[in-house]
Amino acid sequence: MLTLPLTPDELLTTTRSVRKRLDFSRPVEPEIIRECLEIALQAPNGGNRQPWSFVVVTDAAKRAALGDIYRRGWALYKGLPINAPDRLSPDPQRAATQLRILSSADYLAEHMHEAPALLIPCFKGRVDSQPSVAQSGAWGSILPATWSFMLAARARGLGTSLTTVHLFFEQDAAAVLGIPFDKITQTALIPVAYSLGTDFAPAPRQPLDDVLHWDGW
Numbered sequence: 001m002l003t004l005p006l007t008p009d010e011l012l013t014t015t016r017s018v019r020k021r022l023d024f025s026r027p028v029e030p031e032i033i034r035e036c037l038e039i040a041l042q043a044p045n046g047g048n049r050q051p052w053s054f055v056v057v058t059d060a061a062k063r064a065a066l067g068d069i070y071r072r073g074w075a076l077y078k079g080l081p082i083n084a085p086d087r088l089s090p091d092p093q094r095a096a097t098q099l100r101i102l103s104s105a106d107y108l109a110e111h112m113h114e115a116p117a118l119l120i121p122c123f124k125g126r127v128d129s130q131p132s133v134a135q136s137g138a139w140g141s142i143l144p145a146t147w148s149f150m151l152a153a154r155a156r157g158l159g160t161s162l163t164t165v166h167l168f169f170e171q172d173a174a175a176v177l178g179i180p181f182d183k184i185t186q187t188a189l190i191p192v193a194y195s196l197g198t199d200f201a202p203a204p205r206q207p208l209d210d211v212l213h214w215d216g217w
Helices: 008-014 030-040 060-078 092-114 132-139 143-155 165-177
Strands: 052-057 117-124 158-160 184-186 190-194
Touching: 008 143, 030 052, 030 143, 052 060, 060 092, 060 165, 117 143, 143 158, 143 190, 165 184
Parallel strands: none
Antiparallel strands: 052 117, 117 184, 117 190, 158 190
């Protein structure tokens, strides 16, 4: 498939979390998803052990069930203290951005099941109670591949959004998909759809010097 005329820097700086601009009416060809996953398999991973699996969900009934689980997780997440109105940034511009993100996240929760494809990246084993070095190695061996998939999707005119709140009810999602919960860890739930337009721009971010530490904290 033809890809968008993006330089590497443009691709890296314009791959956004797409929510309201997902085209739920247009199917995504299985071969395009496979193409993006082939690219994802080239991502670095610990010891080249390749502990990953990727569950692609296009069945309407299973997407509906996952959408229900996601909405339960989103409702739980929204109720956490971190999301209380008094936790908005004191900077008016950043507060406005936070409110826009909340609005788009609400929209995605309402429509998650309408995405033509849902992707759940997984890795072998469970690290819930393991020390941080073990957890870091496990997550560090799936997240680069997940990001590579999202970059490849963006290059092909697809929109994605990495979400995690369904993991509040990970075992329920495992039951829907037949994932062996005691042996496989789910890491995200990613809607995959063509984007409405491809004109995404870099997002506002903190100045580099606000977060940069050189030769020590």
